[in-house]
Amino acid sequence: MKFVEVGGSRMSAIGLGTWQFGSREWGYGNEYAERDAIEIVHRALEVGITTFDTAEIYAFGRSERILGRALEGRRDEAFLATKIFPAFPIGAVVLQRARGSIRRLGVSNVDLYQIHQPNPVVPLSSTMAGFGQLLDEGVIKHAGVSNYALARWQAADAALGRAVLSNQVRFNLVDRRAEKELLPWAQAHERVIIAYSPLAQGLLSGRYDAGHRPSGMVRTNSPAFLPENLALAEPLIEAVRKVAAGHGATPSQVALAWLIRRPHVVVIPGASSVAQVEANAAAADLELSDEEDAALCRASDDFHPRGVREVWPQLARERFEGVAERLRGRGSRGRPAGPQSAAS
Numbered sequence: 001m002k003f004v005e006v007g008g009s010r011m012s013a014i015g016l017g018t019w020q021f022g023s024r025e026w027g028y029g030n031e032y033a034e035r036d037a038i039e040i041v042h043r044a045l046e047v048g049i050t051t052f053d054t055a056e057i058y059a060f061g062r063s064e065r066i067l068g069r070a071l072e073g074r075r076d077e078a079f080l081a082t083k084i085f086p087a088f089p090i091g092a093v094v095l096q097r098a099r100g101s102i103r104r105l106g107v108s109n110v111d112l113y114q115i116h117q118p119n120p121v122v123p124l125s126s127t128m129a130g131f132g133q134l135l136d137e138g139v140i141k142h143a144g145v146s147n148y149a150l151a152r153w154q155a156a157d158a159a160l161g162r163a164v165l166s167n168q169v170r171f172n173l174v175d176r177r178a179e180k181e182l183l184p185w186a187q188a189h190e191r192v193i194i195a196y197s198p199l200a201q202g203l204l205s206g207r208y209d210a211g212h213r214p215s216g217m218v219r220t221n222s223p224a225f226l227p228e229n230l231a232l233a234e235p236l237i238e239a240v241r242k243v244a245a246g247h248g249a250t251p252s253q254v255a256l257a258w259l260i261r262r263p264h265v266v267v268i269p270g271a272s273s274v275a276q277v278e279a280n281a282a283a284a285d286l287e288l289s290d291e292e293d294a295a296l297c298r299a300s301d302d303f304h305p306r307g308v309r310e311v312w313p314q315l316a317r318e319r320f321e322g323v324a325e326r327l328r329g330r331g332s333r334g335r336p337a338g339p340q341s342a343a344s
């Protein structure tokens, strides 16, 4: 395992994201939430993963509970991060919500407490007053933000009066906006970029194409997984596959290795199985060359998916058809119509 050391803490460069734990929108089911998720965390610890990320909003607290249960007795082995959902995050609310997360996780403190998204209405000074108190009380070890532009991250720093350690943002071979300002600033100022959706929600695994799309609301509602965009992604996925083949690795491992080659980057891929978490951890041992990195960047530059505004009619139509399908199913179960019902 590789580690990123900043602000007196040590995070495994490959972490584990736990949005999937208990979240209906991923569609992994109850057995996953009750059994597989626990096994995934245990195996993650065994293969050297120490960075675990959750949020109060994931499955409305269930993800925190599952992660807390899985880490029982092993809290000290983890760099534990959670997030406040910023509905009216004034100081007093921050304190109350942090205590809720701590309770659900079953711990006395977390290593990193992050604001999930900017709240443009509540002043940062008020939010950060809450974070400051949590730091003083030792309830949290570090403050972090998520989905913040650079100027806002710096403003949070100034409002807190100490370092806001990290910014958790979407960063992968499909979306490299973090490279422009956020990453250079993090590298120059002892901060961390926590890359979420490092596999572009599984797109970069190469398992999906226009004829084989994932299920679950997260991805059926995502423009990235529409057939047209999946087809456009083929050359990028092919480039990732080519590099992977040269190392006897998988496309997912290449996608993760490409990210953690960049100093001060930690990735937090989610996992639907124990095998995935094992493979993701092993990506820490994969050394890409500068040439391979450049080839991946070129393929990424050449990928221009169609944006939400262009594809929303298609998404809306699919959603409408899905709802109509469900209603038709419900109708036939509820009404004694047709030959089958008449016979039974």
Ligand SMILES: NC(=O)c1ccc[n+]([C@@H]2O[C@H](COP(=O)([O-])OP(=O)(O)OC[C@H]3O[C@@H](n4cnc5c(N)ncnc54)[C@H](OP(=O)(O)O)[C@@H]3O)[C@@H](O)[C@H]2O)c1
Binding pocket: 016, 017, 018, 019, 020, 053, 054, 116, 146, 147, 168, 169, 195, 196, 197, 198, 199, 200, 201, 202, 203, 205, 207, 214, 252, 253, 268, 269, 270, 271, 272, 275, 276, 277, 279, 280
């Ligand atoms: N701060 C924020 O706003 C924010 C937003 C999104 C996510 N996050 C965090 O970031 C974490 C990761 O992001 P994400 O879940 O959106 O996307 P991701 O990590 O890019 O994709 C996760 C999915 O990729 C597939 N996968 C994982 N490992 C694989 C492997 N080795 N081989 C093949 N497929 C593999 C799995 O889906 P299948 O097996 O079903 O294909 C898995 O559920 C989340 O759990 C959450 O903690 C934060």
